[in-house]
Amino acid sequence: MSAAPRVRVPRRPVHGVLLLDKPLGLTSNDALQKVKRLYRAEKAGHTGTLDPLATGLLPLCFGAATKFAQVCLDADxxxxxxxxxxxxxxxxxxxxxxxxxxxxxxxxxxxxxxxxxxxxxxxxxxxxxxxxxxxxxxxxxxxxxxxxxxxxxxxxxxxxxxxxxxxxxxxxxxxxxxxxxxxxxxxxxxxxxxxxxxxxxxxxxxxxGPLSLEHAVTLEQLERMDEAERDACLLSPDAPVAHWPAVRLADADAGRFLSGVRRRLAHPDAPNVRVYGPDPNAFLGGGRIVAGELISTRLLSPLEVAALPSATSAASIR
Structure with a gap:
């Protein structure tokens, strides 16, 4: 008798950061793949390998958050x-x-x-x-x-x-x-x-970096949740850069920033800033300020920005 055809699980766009408490015995990639399947996520990556014999904080980035995974890799x-x-x-x-x-x-x-x-x-x-x-x-x-x-x-x-x-x-x-x-x-x-x-x-x-084990969930906890409960565990893609200074833009300037246009603003120069639109959770991306000019370095797409209001912003983990 032939085997039943394998059912393909439909993937979906997921944007945010999950703080996983990695269990003993799993590689970081094994843990990532298990969580990615639970979320049915299109795109995901981890932010620094933990050995199988190590446990603890393993930040997992989904969708737009993968643009800031390197910040976690470089963090203390x-x-x-x-x-x-x-x-x-x-x-x-x-x-x-x-x-x-x-x-x-x-x-x-x-x-x-x-x-x-x-x-x-x-x-x-x-x-x-x-x-x-x-x-x-x-x-x-x-x-x-x-x-x-x-x-x-x-x-x-x-x-x-x-x-x-x-x-x-x-x-x-x-x-x-x-x-x-x-x-x-x-x-x-x-x-x-x-x-x-x-x-x-x-x-x-x-x-x-700014991310802590106290906000993490275990694989067993995730497996017991439904999809809405898992989504509620996600931090916004700005979580890895919560320690960067914040810049908030009005609607018109936010649109120009997302188009890659440089903007002048009254803000101290800084090598890294996180940039928001007028909505509190409207994270637009990362940039730097040089001689009073805001220059984009990592941008979210308009679709990614629109998907963020239900996520937890960086301000809540500081």
């Missing part, structure tokens, strides 16, 4: 990281094989000093077990094949490291850092500075 991040002291592994996390066991003899002062040593601008060599690509293939493919690829050190910034909790062989840290920071590498380096070694036992992302 915050993580809750649990380090297992005394054990180093082949991958730097709990998934790898144990390479070495050492005794742990540290106190609060030594842990605080070890963490403080990494605050500021530092250089990190990307780990082999990472998604960074070399000649079109992620490094973890080479690592699984037993091939070590030369990697150049990268400069990153650690804004702060605060000790949240400490037990005999574990330390939980709150880490605020720039994009591109490898927390597993940081965990290994802190372990070496303590003299006992360490690996990353658990990782949870809590913020990305």
């Amino acid at each position: 991040k915050r993580y809750r990281a649990t380090l297992a002291l005394g054990t180093t592994t082949s991958t730097g996390d709990a998934e790898g094989t144990v390479l070495r066991e050492r005794p742990v003899d540290v106190d609060d002062a030594r842990v605080a000093a070890a963490c403080a040593a990494f605050v500021g601008t530092i250089e990190q060599v990307p780990p082999m077990h990472s998604a960074l690509k070399h000649e079109g293939r992620p490094l973890y493919d080479y690592a699984r094949a037993g091939v070590d690829v030369a990697r150049e050190a990268r400069r990153v910034t650690i804004h702060s490291i605060d000790v949240v909790a400490r037990a005999d062989r574990t330390v939980t840290l709150d880490v605020a850092c720039s994009k591109g920071t490898y927390i597993r590498t940081l965990a290994e380096e802190i372990g070496e500075r303590l003299g006992c070694g360490a690996h990353l036992a658990a990782l949870r992302r809590t913020t990305s």
